[in-house]
Amino acid sequence: MSFAASGALDPRGPAARAIADLWWLMVVLGAATFVVFAVVLIGGLVRGSASAEDPGDERPSRLILLGGVALPSVVLIIVLGFTVRTMHTIPNAAPEGALQIEVVGHQWWWEIRYPNGVISANEVHIPAGRPVRLELTTADVIHSFWVPALAGKMDLVPGRSNTLWIDTDRPGVYEGQCAEFCGLQHAKMRLLAVAEPEGRFSEWLARQRAPAATPGSPSADEGQQVFAGVGCASCHTVRGTAADGTGGPDLTHLASRRTLAAATVPNTPEHLEVWVTDPHAIKEGVEMPATELDERQRRELIEYLEGLR
Amino acid sequence: MSDVEPEEGPGLPGSPRATPSVEEPATDEELASEWADPPGLWGHLRAVQNDAIGKRLLLTGFFFLILGGSVDSLVMRLQLARPESDLLSPQLFNELFTNHGSVTMFLVILPIVSLVERPEPLPYSITEAVLGSDKKAVLGENTTPAT
Ligand code: HEM
Numbered sequence A: 001m002s003f004a005a006s007g008a009l010d011p012r013g014p015a016a017r018a019i020a021d022l023w024w025l026m027v028v029l030g031a032a033t034f035v036v037f038a039v040v041l042i043g044g045l046v047r048g049s050a051s052a053e054d055p056g057d058e059r060p061s062r063l064i065l066l067g068g069v070a071l072p073s074v075v076l077i078i079v080l081g082f083t084v085r086t087m088h089t090i091p092n093a094a095p096e097g098a099l100q101i102e103v104v105g106h107q108w109w110w111e112i113r114y115p116n117g118v119i120s121a122n123e124v125h126i127p128a129g130r131p132v133r134l135e136l137t138t139a140d141v142i143h144s145f146w147v148p149a150l151a152g153k154m155d156l157v158p159g160r161s162n163t164l165w166i167d168t169d170r171p172g173v174y175e176g177q178c179a180e181f182c183g184l185q186h187a188k189m190r191l192l193a194v195a196e197p198e199g200r201f202s203e204w205l206a207r208q209r210a211p212a213a214t215p216g217s218p219s220a221d222e223g224q225q226v227f228a229g230v231g232c233a234s235c236h237t238v239r240g241t242a243a244d245g246t247g248g249p250d251l252t253h254l255a256s257r258r259t260l261a262a263a264t265v266p267n268t269p270e271h272l273e274v275w276v277t278d279p280h281a282i283k284e285g286v287e288m289p290a291t292e293l294d295e296r297q298r299r300e301l302i303e304y305l306e307g308l309r
Numbered sequence B: 001m002s003d004v005e006p007e008e009g010p011g012l013p014g015s016p017r018a019t020p021s022v023e024e025p026a027t028d029e030e031l032a033s034e035w036a037d038p039p040g041l042w043g044h045l046r047a048v049q050n051d052a053i054g055k056r057l058l059l060t061g062f063f064f065l066i067l068g069g070s071v072d073s074l075v076m077r078l079q080l081a082r083p084e085s086d087l088l089s090p091q092l093f094n095e096l097f098t099n100h101g102s103v104t105m106f107l108v109i110l111p112i113v114s115l116v117e118r119p120e121p122l123p124y125s126i127t128e129a130v131l132g133s134d135k136k137a138v139l140g141e142n143t144t145p146a147t
């Protein structure tokens, strides 16, 4: 499924723009080299077959020196120069007023932690126009954080913390993807980066800071009992309730998120219903068990979860 | 490459062999038969000559290129040809590219690269282009013990 702009060649931030420029330079140089090579090769084949009778004519040395040694050296030196320059343009020190967000990789979802204590999942909200410093760590194996439209890739490595700067002045929703094979559902370990104007971002962050909404109806209240009763709370936190598990994503504001299961399906009641009873139907092998629920329990549980705005 | 082309040796047809040879005919013959490959497929598998081993490495490489390089990669590409395709389970896809990566690196590239380690100098025109014709001796033109 596709939510938003995702292309590395449609850059929406300075780092991604520098990388896209480098890519274009390499494509142009590569294409030019290919054309020169193909012309010389075809020329050589035509002339070679014409003078095949005369093996005495062995003077390819100039061409080999130029085409085989000089040309590749020049092309590679140019590429090296621009690569080093690109590496320097991408920021690696703290700019003024940067916001720090922690990203923790899990098999196969992203935990996102904001400085005010908000913990969310699979959706990185950033203020457009302000540089953001992502601190990348992992709870299990190596993952790699990649939002192609905003920046390059950075690995999440066990036992250390890596930094990635993202920056965009263009509000929008950008698709991301885990870019280092991390097990069975690596392909379905996606995320969204949501860039909003500063004001909207602060409002969002303040709303996320609030504890979970109290169930708005008797059946939603029943749903909360189901949630606690069938074991969901042992893996999921819902702030403001007794549920404080940490094995899975924080569900305090689940219904405010656009997607479920690391941007695998849109967050609709239909998908949520399939997910809570049999998550493996959506994401085979996922680290969340299927749960037997009767018709009524299921309805109440969905109503409760849909109320977690 | 010596001035006198080595005679066609025993073993694979058409292959000049770098067997040790000496002037004295009886010894030369004895050396040739010592170094000859035993006959048949079993003999070929026990060959000690570079050219026979080289061909075997090349064939092995291509065999595994077809097997792991092409079959695996074709099936992977079929899965990736359409979005949300469920031709392969995630487990099978992961197994395929692990197999593809291991097979191509260890059973295709490795034998073919080790084949390139040849005792002879570079082909004439490149040697000459880089070093000039009088410097060929630097590369050890007559490394094969032909005389
Ligand atoms: C016949 C043309 C080939 C095709 C169509 C092809 C296709 C692929 C595909 C689709 C993948 C990625 C799978 C994934 O991560 O989702 C892949 C990975 C890989 N390929 Fe190829 N490939 C080809 C030839 C080769 C050759 C000749 C080599 C070795 C020199 C090679 C070495 C690798 C390696 C090392 C990986 C990474 C494996 C891993 O992640 O475990 N491939 N190839």
Ligand SMILES: [Cu+2]
Residues within 6 Å of the ligand: A142, A143, A144, A178, A179, A180, A181, A182, A183, A186, A187, A189
């Ligand atoms: Cu991954």
